[in-house]
Amino acid sequence: MEPSPVKKPFFTPTVIVLIILVVNALVWAFMRFVFGIGAVTNLNNQYPWGIWIGIDVAAGVALAAGGFTTSALAHIFHKEHFHDIVRPALLTAMLGYTFVGMGVFFDLGRYYNIWHVMIFWNGNSVLFEVGICVMAYLTVLYIEFLPIVTDRFIGRVNFRGILSKLNSMIDTLLRFVDRSLSKIMFFFIILGVVLSCLHQSSLGTLMILAGPKVHPLWQSPISPLLFLLSAISVGFPMVIMESIISSRSFGLKSEMDVLSSLGRYVGPLLGIYLAFKIGDMAVRQTFVHLTEINAASIMWIIEVLLGVVIPMRMFFWDKVLTSKPLIFTAAILVIFGVLMNRINTFIVSYTPLYATEVYWPSIGEISITIGFVALEILLYRTLVMIFPVISQPLERIRLKTKFAAKGVIR
């Protein structure tokens, strides 16, 4: 099993549907940048933040947690067993965070000033902390991805015509980058985990400033801890879900032994998250809000029961861990739970002081959010076809060179 570019036809019916969704989003994106945020969204002075922040940014960051959790498991805790899933998880995180940045870019009124964040620091602002950490982590993710690029091209740079003179130079450069990176990569790996812990938790601090505008079921002083714990528990389910979907889509055999040993971590992680969530509820006595039936209490019960309790029980069950459809279902439930939590914290629980209406995302907002997801899947498919990301059984036995040992078949 070595990572190598997937050789399968790019177009499938699903891919065509995804392309249509992306084109639809492009139309709305054009409208947003020409006519302004008000023209395509239902945002107003009562509801300044909608699903572009709640889903694209908050949930996007959480669901990209597979990157740092997997890299911590494989590199820091040195579980060699999981090396095959590090690259797919890294690619998902890299794309995930890229789209978080895009989501922010769409939502900012003065998107062209986004670079101000790097220059005009406000150390008191939670949003600043999130922003600067996400920017730094995105850079780290690109650096972590570089060895996959050098793997792909070392010894294969083959420009024709006038550019052919550059071939050996670029090859030397790639080998230099590869050598230098392998010496300092541990620094970026640890930095990636630290930055992730920082901004995953700070995302939970964001809405504390909104005070009584956020429903007490989600307005908790330990919200940063809950955000961090839920992000850590959703990391592996994301990897499991992706691995099963991509192996199915490419007709590869999924590595059930790796996935089920990965699944063994999920139950306890969810247990810790649930313990803090319920403990916080008991201490602040917010359970009284569950006795009344309204949108908040219903959403809370769906989030916790369907998204935490049931999948937690499932991941503690051996039968689930060894069955592909069951572990897939359990993983999807965890992902659903964290998605719901972010939507609830940022959107459902938010009641303006002088609300005259209820926020519901517009078609434009939904189209752009869906378009981002579709584009992300398409880019993932493209990149695994170009770069050695997914581990596949070697088809032919070849002489192993230095670089073949690292994943490129020559």
Place this chain on the structure above:
Amino acid sequence: MANSSRRDFFKTLGIIGAGAAGLKTKSAGAAPVKIVSDNRMGVLVDTTVCIGCRRCEFACKEAHNLPTGNIEDYDNRTVFEQMRRPDTKALTVVNEYPGTDKKSGPINVKVQCMHCDHPACVSACIVGAFSKQENGSVIWDESLCIGCRYCIVACPFQIPAFEYEKAIEPEIRKCDFCWERTKKGLLPACVNICPVEALTYGKRYELIQEAHKRIEKNPDRYIDHVLGETEVGGTSWLYLANKDFKEMDFPKLDDKPAPGATESLQHAIFAYFLPPAMLFSLLGGIMWLNRKSEENE
């Protein structure tokens, strides 16, 4: 080889430590300075005096180069049928509420930015575009703003408004306490125009004394509460009324400054960059131990 890589490992760890130390000083220096001067100014709004003529709305628009319309139109009292909020086209609005009994007429309440002493918007702003000035004004700096609207999420009074309809250079608009006028020694436009002196401009601490004096003198006229004296840590604008402020759509707020909780959380996580640096070292240590045990095998 194994040794040299381990040496690299520690060398780099050292560099990170130095880097983290450098970052610490930088972020501390860049934090917005919170100036709450003892001589900061304020406005005392006596809602029992206000007649709802809405001249302040007109003067405010005029002072901020917003379309004013005809001044006669401001005599139209049908606008009071609905509660209105300040927005990008009107930085202050007057609302009307029924009086305590039939004899006393309706109560009119002017609404605008309260100019908090510990403003949530100043704490929230990702680039520090909001600032609390020495004279008490909370103002917005157009040149910094990136349009994230976290100030609107944060504001405990729902005041900042954003120009959603603009694709380019949308502004955050709110009362700026007539920053441009007070700099020149002029009164805020609304205070200046008020025909019944419902608005009193002065040093905040003097206004508080004055407010309590009025309550003492006319205990029947006022309830014993100066709104803004302690709410969210105090505001530059202060209100007097003859009935509970909650009945006039003022939010029920406690006395803790709005940004208190998040700032202390934030600063605990980043205390001198120590917690992140410690996490880094801890993870580095685990990684090193795991590598070493592998080499020994």
